[in-house]
Amino acid sequence: DTGVSQxxxxxxxxxxxxxxxxxxxxxxxxxxxxxxxxxxxxxxxxTYFQNEAQLExxxxxxxxxxxxxxxxxxxxxEIQRTEQGDSAMYLCASSTLGQxxxxxFFGPGTRLTVL
Amino acid sequence: SQKIEQxxxxxxIQEGKTATLTCNYTNxxxxxxxxxxxxxxxxxxxLLLIRExxxxxxxxxxxxxxxxxxxxxxFHITASQPADSATYLCASSNTGKxxxxxxxxxxxxx
Numbered sequence: 001d002t003g004v005s006q007x008x009x010x011x012x013x014x015x016x017x018x019x020x021x022x023x024x025x026x027x028x029x030x031x032x033x034x035x036x037x038x039x040x041x042x043x044x045x046x047t048y049f050q051n052e053a054q055l056e057x058x059x060x061x062x063x064x065x066x067x068x069x070x071x072x073x074x075x076x077x078e079i080q081r082t083e084q085g086d087s088a089m090y091l092c093a094s095s096t097l098g099q100x101x102x103x104x105f106f107g108p109g110t111r112l113t114v115l
Numbered sequence: 116s117q118k119i120e121q122x123x124x125x126x127x128i129q130e131g132k133t134a135t136l137t138c139n140y141t142n143x144x145x146x147x148x149x150x151x152x153x154x155x156x157x158x159x160x161x162l163l164l165i166r167e168x169x170x171x172x173x174x175x176x177x178x179x180x181x182x183x184x185x186x187x188x189x190f191h192i193t194a195s196q197p198a199d200s201a202t203y204l205c206a207s208s209n210t211g212k213x214x215x216x217x218x219x220x221x222x223x224x225x
Contacts, residue, residue: 033213040217042119042121042204042216042217043215048212093158101209102164103149103161104161105161106151108158109156111156
């Protein structure tokens, strides 16, 4: 399978715990994006990488959230001290970098439930 | 702030008819608009992209328009089928990140 993969698919945690999600993009894609989606809403941008450089981070992203892409391949998103409001679907996407904007390929998402 | 709005009410149509979904943007001028399909519990899947200097784009039964005067994009599915039932997301992009609307759910009845 050459699509975007995410792990785990589901995560249930208690408030206050830390969680980490992983995303493996399509191998030749140098851009990687993280979005968050709640029920009935469209995905909301969190952050994105070009190779290993984090180029933009949403102002909505609190300092409890951190993302890395250490070797320009897979990425991790960590949420520290989770809150119930963090419950959402976390989506990862990847795309090619070029002179024009290309479509993004999304993974299946990680559904987080904070109790 | 940049905003993308879609009709949040579900659209119900009969099989064979044309579905038309609306996307409006305010407070900025996106260089590109993209349309995605999302099925329950899955990630969005890309359908079409249109640039600001393009009026219309087609792909099989799909057509998208981009009206920079009205600040609006229309997405059409002709000869709709029950398998087209899904949520359709409009998204704008200038630099790479996507700003999504809330999506419109389409239900095609046989």
